[in-house]
Amino acid sequence: MSQQFLSSYSFANGLNVKNRIVMAPMTTMSSFYNGMVTTDEIDYYAKRAGGPGMIITGVANVSESGKGFEGELSVTSDAMIPGLKKLARAIKQEETKAILQIFHAGRKTNSKILHNEQPVSASSLKADYPADSELPKELTNEEVLQIIADFGEAARRAILAGFDGVELHGANTYLLQQFFSENANQRTDQWGGSRKKRLNFALAVIDSVKQAVQKYTEKPFLVGYRISPEEIETPGIRLEDSLYFVDQIKDKVDYIHLSMGSYKRTSLNDKTNKKTLLSQFAARTKGVTPLIGIGSVEVPEDANHVLHDGADFVAIGRELIREPKWVQKVESDDIASIRTSLSPLDMDELAIPAVMQVYLMESFKSVMHFTTDSDAIQTYDTSLAPMEGFEKKL
Template structure:
């Protein structure tokens, strides 16, 4: 039987041990209750996929009411959410799998309908360039910024109480952490914006506050991860050099760094002369310092091995774990021929994919899901942003 490096365990510097290096990437289910409480459909969805990967990262949970980005989104904004989140963590903790709660604030990537009449907020009063109907947000006051930082810390404490093994700060896909880092969305002239160093102020403050919350609330190994988008396509906007410099600032402050890309083979979207994969360029900055999660269109064991060979320590599977919840188990058993790389729409109930998520996959993600009834050319997002990276408005 072939020896796969991704089936080997990994130990974080804080002592948290993963049984293997496969990560279930965070995916939007749109299945929570109106107020962000966990539903039984969500529990079943995660339970179906949890036993194989070493680590499961949930879809995003908002840390405050103003941070809700879409309907059906998880919330960790109040203690009322703890019982449901406890059930979710327990559902993931099968066969030694570790559970990470991804937390975020949507910032300007929402609208007044979702926020029940409240204007979205961001670093500056600048609307997103896409989608075309993006609303202009209100610039946050300094007091509100401090309050949201405290919300991230409080959310972390709730994740600890609920039994999760860590939190991941969603600083990618054009959400609030990225909005403060980006010159496109952050044009403040105070201590929270302007220069590169000042645009780092907010994400660094969130990281520090979360660290303090972890230190205060638990003595067990509890991971802090950070997800980052390598580039923006707007001008001005985040370029690869900015993100690499950002990683250099945070790589000793977090337990892992998680890239957000539609393809692990992606090269720069802005610099056509740069032919190196983004993954390898980030790995050059993280190697030996902090584990890097590579991601994007990973379907086969060969893909997963290629991600590790390109410099990552962990491999995230998203769409493939929707199609094949038993991916790790089948690879471990050498039963590669039984792995589904396509998905029939008729199988989605059997695969425990919630009904509202099924609609989402059949619309926004139709061309990347390898549906058996799709005769079009599949898009691999090697040279373009994918919907999951914030390019399209969520339904």
């Protein structure tokens, strides 16, 4: 059966992608203590390569102060490049494109992870969640400029490692989002104040990364941006703020990637708005830059819905953990064999790293569809999912 999401796509910069399926960025918790790539990670990505048109890695921190959790990838120094080269090669099987997601955690970390250093953010404001969030130190102007430069250096290293692009993780309440949100940013300098000025940090990061791309490669190299549609805190980002944000960056990046637990979701804050979030973002990006839709995509019908709702690509996360050969099985019309649940006994066979197995069983049990779980399956049509920033810190 012909599926639209199996068709190829050519980006404006000339990069060709063999299909519209993207493996979403997901935390493996499996890097070495210093952020270097492990064999477990390479095996995990290699198991899922070859099918999706693009694979986006889990986050890699660009600054030492940006580490969000143990077992996290790092792209803070050139010492990381050899391992990242192995990771890029593992992903780039059968023309799958490799994208390195880069970020700074900001206040979404703690002093234990940062070796007794205080977390940093746009302002010295404690996050509403989790309950044990620590008060961050407000970044000085010089520190802000250094982090912006760090993003550019991270892009340089991704280029040298052989990746096909980077994705700026501006979602899930990390630093890029913190600067845009009144909940975290109450500065009065050039990096805060009005909604327009709260956008300056993201624009500067995008510019820094694009300068690195222009300087260090002549090959097509993607610069994508991931965004969360809404925050539920008050004050906080509302849908109209995110649509404004997209309007300001859509001609500056190669794609925009939503972060949602369900592609069916409507506004969490405005219950009178009955349109899907996906369709509202698609109306802003159409004809300007590609949009990646996401959220509880498990079977081909789900993927088709995402495209019909206006997205250009379909990101699949948890389902590619459960079924590494999802794309190949659809291509072979072997849909009946696609597993949409996961037995804990199959996780070694699926090359899921041991630490990630524990993480899935403890922090993500409610969304993984474990065969041993008797609880009702959660859909996240009307609530935030753990992967959107509400996960329990380990």
